[in-house]
Amino acid sequence: MIKNNENKIALVSGANTGVGFQIAKALAENGYVVYAGSRDLEKGKAATAEIGRKAIAVQLDITDNESIRNAVETIEAEYGYLTLLVNNAAISHAGKAGRTMEEILGSQRATIVPIDELKSVWDTNVFGTLALTQAFLPLLHKAPASRIVTVSSALGSLTINANPENPYRVHFDAVYGASKTALNGIFLSLAIELEKTNIKVHMVSPGFTATALNNFEGTDSVEEGSKEPIRVALAEDLPTGSFTGPANFGRTDKVLPW
Template structure:
Protein backbone atom coordinates (compact mmCIF):
# COMPACT_ATOMS: atom_id res chain seq x y z
CA UNK A 1 0.00 0.00 0.00
CA UNK A 2 2.87 2.36 0.81
CA UNK A 3 4.22 2.00 -2.73
CA UNK A 4 0.80 2.84 -4.15
CA UNK A 5 0.56 6.01 -2.07
CA UNK A 6 4.08 6.99 -3.08
CA UNK A 7 3.22 6.64 -6.77
CA UNK A 8 1.00 9.72 -6.64
CA UNK A 9 3.73 11.72 -4.99
CA UNK A 10 5.94 10.80 -7.93
CA UNK A 11 3.27 12.02 -10.37
CA UNK A 12 2.73 8.54 -11.74
CA UNK A 13 -0.55 8.51 -13.63
CA UNK A 14 -3.38 6.58 -11.98
CA UNK A 15 -5.99 4.58 -13.90
CA UNK A 16 -9.02 2.45 -13.09
CA UNK A 17 -10.21 -0.11 -15.63
CA UNK A 18 -13.53 -1.83 -14.94
CA UNK A 19 -14.01 -5.43 -16.01
CA UNK A 20 -10.24 -5.75 -16.33
CA UNK A 21 -9.73 -9.34 -15.22
CA UNK A 22 -10.15 -10.68 -18.78
CA UNK A 23 -10.58 -9.79 -22.44
CA UNK A 24 -10.20 -6.26 -23.73
CA UNK A 25 -10.17 -4.79 -20.22
CA UNK A 26 -7.22 -6.96 -19.25
CA UNK A 27 -5.31 -5.91 -22.37
CA UNK A 28 -5.98 -2.24 -21.64
CA UNK A 29 -4.84 -2.59 -18.02
CA UNK A 30 -1.74 -4.45 -19.14
CA UNK A 31 -0.83 -1.74 -21.66
CA UNK A 32 -1.38 1.04 -19.14
CA UNK A 33 0.85 -0.68 -16.58
CA UNK A 34 3.52 -1.16 -19.25
CA UNK A 35 3.36 2.57 -19.90
CA UNK A 36 4.00 3.54 -16.31
CA UNK A 37 0.49 3.88 -14.93
CA UNK A 38 -0.58 2.71 -11.53
CA UNK A 39 -3.54 0.58 -12.60
CA UNK A 40 -6.48 -0.58 -10.56
CA UNK A 41 -7.76 -3.80 -12.10
CA UNK A 42 -11.50 -3.74 -11.54
CA UNK A 43 -13.19 -7.12 -11.19
CA UNK A 44 -16.51 -8.31 -9.77
CA UNK A 45 -14.66 -11.31 -8.34
CA UNK A 46 -11.73 -10.28 -6.16
CA UNK A 47 -9.86 -13.54 -6.76
CA UNK A 48 -10.07 -13.15 -10.55
CA UNK A 49 -8.87 -9.59 -10.22
CA UNK A 50 -5.91 -10.63 -8.10
CA UNK A 51 -4.89 -13.26 -10.65
CA UNK A 52 -5.09 -10.71 -13.46
CA UNK A 53 -3.13 -8.11 -11.50
CA UNK A 54 -0.44 -10.66 -10.66
CA UNK A 55 -0.15 -11.58 -14.33
CA UNK A 56 0.15 -7.94 -15.33
CA UNK A 57 2.68 -7.25 -12.59
CA UNK A 58 4.28 -3.89 -12.01
CA UNK A 59 1.92 -1.32 -10.60
CA UNK A 60 -1.29 -3.29 -11.15
CA UNK A 61 -3.60 -3.80 -8.19
CA UNK A 62 -6.85 -5.74 -7.97
CA UNK A 63 -9.90 -3.84 -6.78
CA UNK A 64 -13.32 -5.40 -6.28
CA UNK A 65 -15.84 -3.51 -8.35
CA UNK A 66 -19.27 -4.60 -9.51
CA UNK A 67 -20.62 -1.69 -11.55
CA UNK A 68 -24.18 -2.68 -10.64
CA UNK A 69 -23.57 -2.48 -6.88
CA UNK A 70 -23.25 0.99 -5.36
CA UNK A 71 -21.48 -0.31 -2.26
CA UNK A 72 -18.57 -1.70 -4.28
CA UNK A 73 -18.38 1.46 -6.42
CA UNK A 74 -18.24 3.67 -3.34
CA UNK A 75 -15.67 1.41 -1.68
CA UNK A 76 -13.48 1.51 -4.80
CA UNK A 77 -13.64 5.30 -4.91
CA UNK A 78 -12.77 5.53 -1.22
CA UNK A 79 -9.79 3.21 -1.65
CA UNK A 80 -8.39 5.11 -4.63
CA UNK A 81 -8.92 8.38 -2.76
CA UNK A 82 -7.03 7.04 0.25
CA UNK A 83 -4.17 5.45 -1.69
CA UNK A 84 -3.74 7.90 -4.56
CA UNK A 85 -5.67 11.06 -3.84
CA UNK A 86 -6.78 11.39 -7.45
CA UNK A 87 -7.62 9.50 -10.65
CA UNK A 88 -6.24 10.46 -14.06
CA UNK A 89 -8.00 7.92 -16.26
CA UNK A 90 -11.23 5.95 -15.94
CA UNK A 91 -11.83 3.21 -18.50
CA UNK A 92 -15.43 1.99 -18.38
CA UNK A 93 -14.89 -1.40 -19.98
CA UNK A 94 -17.16 -3.71 -17.97
CA UNK A 95 -19.98 -4.97 -20.14
CA UNK A 96 -22.18 -7.96 -20.85
CA UNK A 97 -23.84 -9.02 -24.10
CA UNK A 98 -26.71 -11.05 -22.68
CA UNK A 99 -28.21 -12.27 -19.45
CA UNK A 100 -30.50 -15.06 -20.52
CA UNK A 101 -30.19 -18.80 -20.60
CA UNK A 102 -26.52 -19.86 -20.50
CA UNK A 103 -24.96 -22.04 -23.17
CA UNK A 104 -26.64 -20.33 -26.12
CA UNK A 105 -24.74 -19.81 -29.36
CA UNK A 106 -24.06 -16.28 -30.61
CA UNK A 107 -26.80 -16.78 -33.20
CA UNK A 108 -29.30 -17.79 -30.51
CA UNK A 109 -28.33 -14.81 -28.38
CA UNK A 110 -28.91 -12.46 -31.30
CA UNK A 111 -32.26 -14.07 -32.06
CA UNK A 112 -33.34 -13.71 -28.44
CA UNK A 113 -32.47 -10.01 -28.60
CA UNK A 114 -35.02 -9.16 -31.30
CA UNK A 115 -37.03 -6.04 -30.45
CA UNK A 116 -40.36 -7.79 -30.87
CA UNK A 117 -39.64 -10.73 -28.59
CA UNK A 118 -36.74 -9.85 -26.25
CA UNK A 119 -37.19 -10.44 -22.55
CA UNK A 120 -37.54 -7.19 -20.61
CA UNK A 121 -35.72 -8.84 -17.73
CA UNK A 122 -32.72 -9.57 -19.93
CA UNK A 123 -32.78 -6.05 -21.41
CA UNK A 124 -32.81 -4.49 -17.93
CA UNK A 125 -29.96 -6.71 -16.73
CA UNK A 126 -27.71 -5.88 -19.68
CA UNK A 127 -28.49 -2.17 -19.56
CA UNK A 128 -27.85 -2.15 -15.81
CA UNK A 129 -24.20 -3.00 -16.54
CA UNK A 130 -23.61 -1.40 -19.94
CA UNK A 131 -25.43 1.89 -19.37
CA UNK A 132 -26.37 2.58 -15.76
CA UNK A 133 -23.14 1.05 -14.48
CA UNK A 134 -21.10 3.44 -16.60
CA UNK A 135 -23.07 6.41 -15.29
CA UNK A 136 -22.75 5.24 -11.69
CA UNK A 137 -18.99 4.63 -11.85
CA UNK A 138 -18.31 7.87 -13.74
CA UNK A 139 -20.28 9.92 -11.23
CA UNK A 140 -18.57 8.24 -8.28
CA UNK A 141 -15.09 8.79 -9.72
CA UNK A 142 -15.64 12.40 -10.81
CA UNK A 143 -14.41 13.93 -7.53
CA UNK A 144 -11.12 12.03 -8.02
CA UNK A 145 -10.92 12.87 -11.73
CA UNK A 146 -11.39 16.55 -10.92
CA UNK A 147 -8.19 16.39 -8.87
CA UNK A 148 -6.20 15.38 -11.96
CA UNK A 149 -4.42 17.93 -14.12
CA UNK A 150 -5.70 16.21 -17.27
CA UNK A 151 -8.46 13.72 -16.52
CA UNK A 152 -9.99 11.41 -19.09
CA UNK A 153 -12.87 8.94 -19.31
CA UNK A 154 -12.85 6.25 -21.98
CA UNK A 155 -15.99 4.21 -22.56
CA UNK A 156 -15.59 0.91 -24.40
CA UNK A 157 -18.53 0.85 -26.80
CA UNK A 158 -19.26 -1.01 -30.05
CA UNK A 159 -19.69 -0.06 -33.69
CA UNK A 160 -23.02 -1.86 -33.38
CA UNK A 161 -24.15 1.14 -31.38
CA UNK A 162 -23.77 3.48 -34.36
CA UNK A 163 -27.26 4.47 -35.51
CA UNK A 164 -25.85 6.14 -38.60
CA UNK A 165 -24.08 2.95 -39.65
CA UNK A 166 -26.95 0.62 -38.79
CA UNK A 167 -29.50 2.83 -40.56
CA UNK A 168 -27.67 2.34 -43.87
CA UNK A 169 -29.54 -0.40 -45.80
CA UNK A 170 -26.19 -1.72 -47.08
CA UNK A 171 -24.74 -2.18 -43.57
CA UNK A 172 -23.69 -5.82 -43.13
CA UNK A 173 -24.49 -5.73 -39.40
CA UNK A 174 -28.00 -4.31 -39.81
CA UNK A 175 -29.68 -7.61 -38.94
CA UNK A 176 -27.59 -7.87 -35.76
CA UNK A 177 -28.96 -4.68 -34.23
CA UNK A 178 -31.11 -5.61 -31.24
CA UNK A 179 -32.58 -4.05 -28.12
CA UNK A 180 -30.49 -6.02 -25.64
CA UNK A 181 -26.79 -5.44 -26.41
CA UNK A 182 -26.58 -3.24 -29.53
CA UNK A 183 -29.08 -0.65 -28.31
CA UNK A 184 -27.31 -0.56 -24.94
CA UNK A 185 -24.19 0.57 -26.77
CA UNK A 186 -26.20 3.24 -28.60
CA UNK A 187 -27.35 4.44 -25.19
CA UNK A 188 -23.76 4.30 -23.94
CA UNK A 189 -22.71 6.53 -26.84
CA UNK A 190 -25.40 9.03 -25.83
CA UNK A 191 -24.16 8.89 -22.25
CA UNK A 192 -20.62 9.48 -23.51
CA UNK A 193 -21.68 12.63 -25.35
CA UNK A 194 -23.68 13.88 -22.38
CA UNK A 195 -20.65 13.59 -20.08
CA UNK A 196 -18.29 14.99 -22.73
CA UNK A 197 -20.42 18.09 -23.34
CA UNK A 198 -20.88 18.80 -19.64
CA UNK A 199 -17.27 18.15 -18.61
CA UNK A 200 -15.56 19.91 -21.50
CA UNK A 201 -15.54 23.17 -19.55
CA UNK A 202 -13.60 21.37 -16.81
CA UNK A 203 -11.07 20.02 -19.31
CA UNK A 204 -12.10 16.43 -18.63
CA UNK A 205 -12.12 14.48 -21.89
CA UNK A 206 -14.72 11.78 -22.50
CA UNK A 207 -14.57 9.45 -25.51
CA UNK A 208 -16.08 6.20 -26.77
CA UNK A 209 -14.11 3.52 -28.58
CA UNK A 210 -14.93 0.18 -30.17
CA UNK A 211 -12.70 -2.92 -30.23
CA UNK A 212 -14.46 -4.28 -33.32
CA UNK A 213 -15.67 -7.89 -33.53
CA UNK A 214 -13.25 -9.35 -31.01
CA UNK A 215 -13.30 -12.92 -29.78
CA UNK A 216 -14.13 -12.54 -26.09
CA UNK A 217 -16.54 -13.95 -23.53
CA UNK A 218 -19.04 -11.32 -24.75
CA UNK A 219 -19.68 -13.34 -27.91
CA UNK A 220 -18.73 -16.83 -26.76
CA UNK A 221 -15.32 -16.23 -28.38
CA UNK A 222 -16.92 -16.27 -31.83
CA UNK A 223 -15.49 -12.89 -32.85
CA UNK A 224 -13.25 -12.66 -35.91
CA UNK A 225 -10.41 -10.68 -34.30
CA UNK A 226 -8.08 -11.83 -31.55
CA UNK A 227 -8.32 -9.96 -28.27
CA UNK A 228 -4.85 -8.52 -28.92
CA UNK A 229 -5.93 -7.12 -32.30
CA UNK A 230 -9.29 -5.95 -31.01
CA UNK A 231 -7.71 -4.15 -28.08
CA UNK A 232 -5.46 -1.94 -30.21
CA UNK A 233 -7.88 0.96 -30.66
CA UNK A 234 -9.12 1.03 -27.04
CA UNK A 235 -5.49 0.93 -25.90
CA UNK A 236 -4.57 3.78 -28.27
CA UNK A 237 -7.43 5.92 -26.99
CA UNK A 238 -6.66 5.09 -23.36
CA UNK A 239 -3.01 6.11 -23.78
CA UNK A 240 -3.75 9.27 -25.80
CA UNK A 241 -3.40 12.11 -23.32
CA UNK A 242 -3.50 14.79 -26.04
CA UNK A 243 -6.49 13.55 -28.03
CA UNK A 244 -9.88 15.20 -28.58
CA UNK A 245 -13.03 14.88 -26.54
CA UNK A 246 -16.49 13.67 -27.61
CA UNK A 247 -15.08 11.27 -30.20
CA UNK A 248 -16.20 7.78 -31.20
CA UNK A 249 -13.57 5.63 -32.89
CA UNK A 250 -13.14 2.03 -33.96
CA UNK A 251 -10.48 -0.14 -35.58
CA UNK A 252 -10.91 1.72 -38.88
CA UNK A 253 -10.77 5.22 -37.41
CA UNK A 254 -13.60 7.64 -36.54
CA UNK A 255 -17.05 6.06 -36.38
CA UNK A 256 -20.36 7.85 -36.94
CA UNK A 257 -22.57 8.23 -33.89
Protein backbone atom coordinates in the same frame (compact mmCIF):
# COMPACT_ATOMS: atom_id res chain seq x y z
CA MET B 1 -5.19 16.75 -3.23
CA ILE B 2 -2.53 15.21 -5.47
CA LYS B 3 0.19 13.53 -3.49
CA ASN B 4 2.50 12.72 -6.40
CA ASN B 5 2.19 14.52 -9.71
CA GLU B 6 4.43 11.96 -11.39
CA ASN B 7 2.03 9.06 -10.89
CA LYS B 8 -0.68 8.44 -13.44
CA ILE B 9 -3.46 6.48 -11.78
CA ALA B 10 -5.94 4.43 -13.82
CA LEU B 11 -8.95 2.29 -13.04
CA VAL B 12 -10.11 -0.27 -15.60
CA SER B 13 -13.43 -1.99 -14.97
CA GLY B 14 -13.79 -5.59 -16.12
CA ALA B 15 -10.01 -5.87 -16.24
CA ASN B 16 -9.54 -9.52 -15.33
CA THR B 17 -10.07 -10.81 -18.90
CA GLY B 18 -10.48 -9.89 -22.56
CA VAL B 19 -10.07 -6.33 -23.79
CA GLY B 20 -10.07 -4.94 -20.25
CA PHE B 21 -7.08 -7.09 -19.32
CA GLN B 22 -5.18 -6.01 -22.42
CA ILE B 23 -5.86 -2.34 -21.66
CA ALA B 24 -4.76 -2.72 -18.03
CA LYS B 25 -1.59 -4.52 -19.14
CA ALA B 26 -0.72 -1.82 -21.68
CA LEU B 27 -1.29 0.96 -19.16
CA ALA B 28 0.97 -0.75 -16.61
CA GLU B 29 3.65 -1.18 -19.28
CA ASN B 30 3.44 2.55 -19.92
CA GLY B 31 4.01 3.62 -16.34
CA TYR B 32 0.49 3.83 -14.94
CA VAL B 33 -0.52 2.59 -11.53
CA VAL B 34 -3.46 0.45 -12.64
CA TYR B 35 -6.38 -0.61 -10.50
CA ALA B 36 -7.87 -3.67 -12.18
CA GLY B 37 -11.56 -3.87 -11.35
CA SER B 38 -13.15 -7.31 -11.24
CA ARG B 39 -16.43 -8.60 -9.81
CA ASP B 40 -14.51 -11.64 -8.55
CA LEU B 41 -11.56 -10.33 -6.55
CA GLU B 42 -9.61 -13.59 -6.87
CA LYS B 43 -9.81 -13.38 -10.67
CA GLY B 44 -8.64 -9.80 -10.40
CA LYS B 45 -5.67 -10.86 -8.28
CA ALA B 46 -4.75 -13.54 -10.83
CA ALA B 47 -4.85 -10.91 -13.58
CA THR B 48 -2.70 -8.41 -11.70
CA ALA B 49 -0.20 -11.13 -10.81
CA GLU B 50 0.19 -11.76 -14.53
CA ILE B 51 0.44 -8.04 -15.33
CA GLY B 52 2.92 -7.37 -12.52
CA ARG B 53 4.42 -3.87 -12.25
CA LYS B 54 2.04 -1.49 -10.48
CA ALA B 55 -1.19 -3.40 -11.03
CA ILE B 56 -3.58 -3.63 -8.10
CA ALA B 57 -6.72 -5.76 -7.97
CA VAL B 58 -9.88 -4.13 -6.65
CA GLN B 59 -13.28 -5.75 -6.23
CA LEU B 60 -15.70 -3.91 -8.47
CA ASP B 61 -19.26 -4.71 -9.51
CA ILE B 62 -20.57 -1.68 -11.38
CA THR B 63 -24.18 -2.64 -10.61
CA ASP B 64 -23.46 -2.54 -6.86
CA ASN B 65 -23.30 0.93 -5.31
CA GLU B 66 -21.44 -0.30 -2.24
CA SER B 67 -18.80 -1.99 -4.41
CA ILE B 68 -18.37 1.24 -6.39
CA ARG B 69 -18.14 3.29 -3.19
CA ASN B 70 -15.48 0.95 -1.76
CA ALA B 71 -13.39 1.27 -4.93
CA VAL B 72 -13.59 5.06 -4.77
CA GLU B 73 -12.58 5.07 -1.12
CA THR B 74 -9.64 2.74 -1.80
CA ILE B 75 -8.16 4.90 -4.56
CA GLU B 76 -8.92 8.12 -2.69
CA ALA B 77 -7.12 6.85 0.42
CA GLU B 78 -4.08 5.60 -1.51
CA TYR B 79 -3.62 8.37 -4.10
CA GLY B 80 -6.31 11.02 -3.70
CA TYR B 81 -7.01 11.41 -7.42
CA LEU B 82 -7.60 9.48 -10.64
CA THR B 83 -5.98 10.23 -14.00
CA LEU B 84 -7.86 7.78 -16.21
CA LEU B 85 -11.11 5.86 -15.89
CA VAL B 86 -11.62 3.09 -18.45
CA ASN B 87 -15.22 1.89 -18.55
CA ASN B 88 -14.86 -1.59 -20.00
CA ALA B 89 -17.17 -3.83 -17.96
CA ALA B 90 -20.21 -4.99 -19.94
CA ILE B 91 -22.45 -7.98 -20.55
CA SER B 92 -24.06 -9.11 -23.81
CA HIS B 93 -27.10 -10.94 -22.48
CA ALA B 94 -28.88 -12.04 -19.32
CA GLY B 95 -30.49 -15.23 -20.61
CA LYS B 96 -29.50 -18.88 -20.49
CA ALA B 97 -25.82 -19.70 -20.67
CA GLY B 98 -24.33 -21.97 -23.32
CA ARG B 99 -26.15 -20.51 -26.33
CA THR B 100 -24.42 -19.57 -29.56
CA MET B 101 -24.06 -15.93 -30.52
CA GLU B 102 -26.73 -16.38 -33.19
CA GLU B 103 -29.15 -17.81 -30.64
CA ILE B 104 -28.48 -14.95 -28.24
CA LEU B 105 -28.96 -12.27 -30.88
CA GLY B 106 -32.09 -13.97 -32.18
CA SER B 107 -33.65 -13.92 -28.72
CA GLN B 108 -32.88 -10.22 -28.24
CA ARG B 109 -35.00 -8.85 -31.06
CA ALA B 110 -37.27 -6.00 -29.99
CA THR B 111 -40.43 -7.98 -30.79
CA ILE B 112 -39.71 -10.86 -28.43
CA VAL B 113 -37.06 -9.97 -25.84
CA PRO B 114 -38.22 -10.33 -22.23
CA ILE B 115 -38.15 -6.85 -20.70
CA ASP B 116 -36.45 -8.17 -17.56
CA GLU B 117 -33.53 -9.41 -19.67
CA LEU B 118 -33.28 -6.07 -21.46
CA LYS B 119 -33.28 -4.24 -18.12
CA SER B 120 -30.55 -6.52 -16.75
CA VAL B 121 -28.18 -5.82 -19.63
CA TRP B 122 -28.87 -2.09 -19.63
CA ASP B 123 -28.37 -2.04 -15.84
CA THR B 124 -24.74 -3.02 -16.42
CA ASN B 125 -23.91 -1.48 -19.78
CA VAL B 126 -25.68 1.85 -19.34
CA PHE B 127 -26.70 2.61 -15.77
CA GLY B 128 -23.80 0.84 -14.06
CA THR B 129 -21.27 2.50 -16.35
CA LEU B 130 -22.70 5.94 -15.64
CA ALA B 131 -22.93 5.22 -11.89
CA LEU B 132 -19.24 4.29 -11.80
CA THR B 133 -18.32 7.40 -13.77
CA GLN B 134 -20.36 9.73 -11.55
CA ALA B 135 -18.77 8.24 -8.43
CA PHE B 136 -15.23 8.86 -9.73
CA LEU B 137 -15.77 12.36 -11.08
CA PRO B 138 -14.54 14.05 -7.85
CA LEU B 139 -11.23 12.14 -8.08
CA LEU B 140 -10.94 12.83 -11.82
CA HIS B 141 -11.39 16.54 -11.13
CA LYS B 142 -8.46 16.42 -8.68
CA ALA B 143 -5.97 15.44 -11.40
CA PRO B 144 -4.40 18.23 -13.51
CA ALA B 145 -5.72 16.55 -16.66
CA SER B 146 -7.83 13.42 -16.71
CA ARG B 147 -9.77 11.27 -19.15
CA ILE B 148 -12.74 8.92 -19.28
CA VAL B 149 -12.44 6.21 -21.95
CA THR B 150 -15.56 4.12 -22.44
CA VAL B 151 -15.48 0.92 -24.47
CA SER B 152 -18.55 1.02 -26.65
CA SER B 153 -19.26 -0.65 -30.00
CA ALA B 154 -19.76 0.31 -33.62
CA LEU B 155 -22.84 -1.89 -33.27
CA GLY B 156 -24.39 0.99 -31.35
CA SER B 157 -23.97 3.49 -34.20
CA LEU B 158 -27.35 4.57 -35.54
CA THR B 159 -25.74 5.89 -38.73
CA ILE B 160 -24.01 2.59 -39.48
CA ASN B 161 -27.10 0.52 -38.70
CA ALA B 162 -29.35 2.76 -40.78
CA ASN B 163 -27.25 1.96 -43.86
CA PRO B 164 -28.88 -0.91 -45.82
CA GLU B 165 -25.47 -1.80 -47.27
CA ASN B 166 -24.10 -2.68 -43.84
CA PRO B 167 -24.16 -6.50 -43.68
CA TYR B 168 -24.03 -6.47 -39.88
CA ARG B 169 -27.14 -4.34 -39.36
CA VAL B 170 -29.23 -7.50 -38.82
CA HIS B 171 -27.37 -7.91 -35.54
CA PHE B 172 -28.50 -4.55 -34.17
CA ASP B 173 -30.65 -5.89 -31.36
CA ALA B 174 -32.70 -4.16 -28.67
CA VAL B 175 -30.55 -5.48 -25.84
CA TYR B 176 -26.79 -5.28 -26.40
CA GLY B 177 -26.64 -3.15 -29.56
CA ALA B 178 -29.15 -0.59 -28.38
CA SER B 179 -27.51 -0.48 -24.95
CA LYS B 180 -24.38 0.77 -26.68
CA THR B 181 -26.44 3.38 -28.54
CA ALA B 182 -27.78 4.62 -25.21
CA LEU B 183 -24.28 4.53 -23.74
CA ASN B 184 -22.96 6.61 -26.64
CA GLY B 185 -25.69 9.18 -26.16
CA ILE B 186 -25.13 9.53 -22.44
CA PHE B 187 -21.37 9.87 -22.75
CA LEU B 188 -21.59 12.34 -25.61
CA SER B 189 -23.83 14.34 -23.28
CA LEU B 190 -21.17 13.98 -20.58
CA ALA B 191 -18.43 15.14 -22.97
CA ILE B 192 -20.43 18.25 -23.81
CA GLU B 193 -21.07 18.97 -20.12
CA LEU B 194 -17.39 18.57 -19.19
CA GLU B 195 -15.77 20.19 -22.24
CA LYS B 196 -14.68 23.28 -20.29
CA THR B 197 -13.16 21.19 -17.45
CA ASN B 198 -9.96 19.20 -17.02
CA ILE B 199 -11.73 15.96 -18.03
CA LYS B 200 -11.83 14.59 -21.58
CA VAL B 201 -14.37 11.96 -22.60
CA HIS B 202 -13.78 9.36 -25.33
CA MET B 203 -15.78 6.46 -26.78
CA VAL B 204 -14.02 3.59 -28.52
CA SER B 205 -15.06 0.39 -30.30
CA PRO B 206 -12.78 -2.66 -30.25
CA GLY B 207 -14.35 -4.16 -33.35
CA PHE B 208 -15.71 -7.72 -33.55
CA THR B 209 -13.37 -9.22 -30.99
CA ALA B 210 -13.48 -12.81 -29.78
CA THR B 211 -14.31 -12.43 -26.09
CA ALA B 212 -16.74 -13.87 -23.55
CA LEU B 213 -19.25 -11.24 -24.71
CA ASN B 214 -19.82 -13.20 -27.92
CA ASN B 215 -18.88 -16.71 -26.77
CA PHE B 216 -15.47 -16.13 -28.39
CA GLU B 217 -17.08 -16.16 -31.84
CA GLY B 218 -15.68 -12.78 -32.90
CA THR B 219 -13.47 -12.53 -35.99
CA ASP B 220 -10.60 -10.62 -34.34
CA SER B 221 -8.25 -11.91 -31.67
CA VAL B 222 -8.38 -10.12 -28.34
CA GLU B 223 -4.92 -8.72 -29.05
CA GLU B 224 -6.04 -7.31 -32.42
CA GLY B 225 -9.35 -6.04 -31.05
CA SER B 226 -7.62 -4.29 -28.16
CA LYS B 227 -5.37 -2.15 -30.36
CA GLU B 228 -7.76 0.78 -30.78
CA PRO B 229 -8.95 0.82 -27.13
CA ILE B 230 -5.31 0.75 -26.03
CA ARG B 231 -4.41 3.57 -28.43
CA VAL B 232 -7.22 5.73 -27.08
CA ALA B 233 -6.46 4.85 -23.45
CA LEU B 234 -2.84 5.94 -23.88
CA ALA B 235 -3.49 9.02 -26.05
CA GLU B 236 -3.67 12.31 -24.18
CA ASP B 237 -4.16 14.64 -27.16
CA LEU B 238 -7.43 13.40 -28.67
CA PRO B 239 -10.30 15.90 -28.82
CA THR B 240 -12.95 15.33 -26.21
CA GLY B 241 -16.14 13.71 -27.43
CA SER B 242 -14.35 11.40 -29.89
CA PHE B 243 -15.83 8.08 -31.04
CA THR B 244 -13.35 5.84 -32.84
CA GLY B 245 -12.89 2.24 -33.86
CA PRO B 246 -11.10 0.03 -36.36
CA ALA B 247 -11.30 1.22 -39.97
CA ASN B 248 -14.11 -0.89 -41.42
CA PHE B 249 -17.71 -0.56 -42.63
CA GLY B 250 -16.26 1.03 -45.78
CA ARG B 251 -14.35 3.71 -43.82
CA THR B 252 -10.66 4.43 -44.26
CA ASP B 253 -10.25 6.35 -40.99
CA LYS B 254 -10.95 5.50 -37.37
CA VAL B 255 -13.71 8.05 -36.70
CA LEU B 256 -17.06 6.36 -36.13
CA PRO B 257 -20.37 8.05 -36.90
CA TRP B 258 -22.88 8.40 -34.08
